[in-house]
Amino acid sequence: EPEVTQTPSHQVTQMGQEVILRCVPISNHLYFYWYRQILGQKVEFLVSFYNNEISEKSEIFDDQFSVERPDGSNFTLKIRSTKLEDSAMYFCASSSEGAFYNEQFFGPGTRLTVL
Amino acid sequence: RKEVEQDPGPFNVPEGATVAFNCTYSNSASQSFFWYRQDCRKEPKLLMSVYSSGNEDGRFTAQLNRASQYISLLIRDSKLSDSATYLCVVNGANQAGTALIFGKGTTLSVSS
Numbered sequence: 001e002p003e004v005t006q007t008p009s010h011q012v013t014q015m016g017q018e019v020i021l022r023c024v025p026i027s028n029h030l031y032f033y034w035y036r037q038i039l040g041q042k043v044e045f046l047v048s049f050y051n052n053e054i055s056e057k058s059e060i061f062d063d064q065f066s067v068e069r070p071d072g073s074n075f076t077l078k079i080r081s082t083k084l085e086d087s088a089m090y091f092c093a094s095s096s097e098g099a100f101y102n103e104q105f106f107g108p109g110t111r112l113t114v115l
Numbered sequence: 116r117k118e119v120e121q122d123p124g125p126f127n128v129p130e131g132a133t134v135a136f137n138c139t140y141s142n143s144a145s146q147s148f149f150w151y152r153q154d155c156r157k158e159p160k161l162l163m164s165v166y167s168s169g170n171e172d173g174r175f176t177a178q179l180n181r182a183s184q185y186i187s188l189l190i191r192d193s194k195l196s197d198s199a200t201y202l203c204v205v206n207g208a209n210q211a212g213t214a215l216i217f218g219k220g221t222t223l224s225v226s227s
């Protein structure tokens with residue numbers, strides 16, 4: 001069964017450093033997403049991406065965040081200067097449809113710890 | 116006002132029990148609705164989509180009431196493996212309509 005994969009599974013970084021989280025979406029999916037989940041809290045939408053541009057983003061997704069599809073398979077989330085409050089689990093997701101009736105499939109997540 | 120509200124539980128039930136979870140959502144323009152399941156420190160996994168006519172998948176039945184902005188999930192004949200957090204999820208219904216909005220989840224613990 002096709003699945004979304006993410007690397008690394010755990011990233012530890014110092015405050016102020018840049019991190020790049022990587023995702024390989026399901027191969028025939030065209031819509032990609034990032035979500036985050038702070039420990040003990042709900043899953044929160046960050047950004048959606050289609051046709052090499054951002055479709056939608058939340059208030060959390062400020063200028064410190066960027067996304068990119070550098071090649072035909074990878075989808076990345078960059079945090080330019082990490083803050084303590086960026087510590088969370090980051091989930092990548094993908095879907096074959098883009099809006100409304102879009103069943104999104106999630107990767108296993110990257111646990112980001114900012115020290 | 117929270118966008119998606121769920122009773123956090125926990126619900127502690129014996130094997131074989133029937134358990135029901137409820138959820139309300141605030142955005143009447145929401146178009147699609149889902150139940151996801153999340154095991155501890157794992158990713159959310161799609162359990163089922165929820166349709167206005169109601170839908171059933173084995174032991175799981177989901178219902179949607181658009182007028183009341185209410186979603187439910189019924190689990191019959193609970194198994195130990197059903198122990199998890201159940202997330203009520205709605206489509207954001209804003210901008211491009213791509214964002215999923217999650218509830219905090221309802222925790223279920225099934226014991227033998």
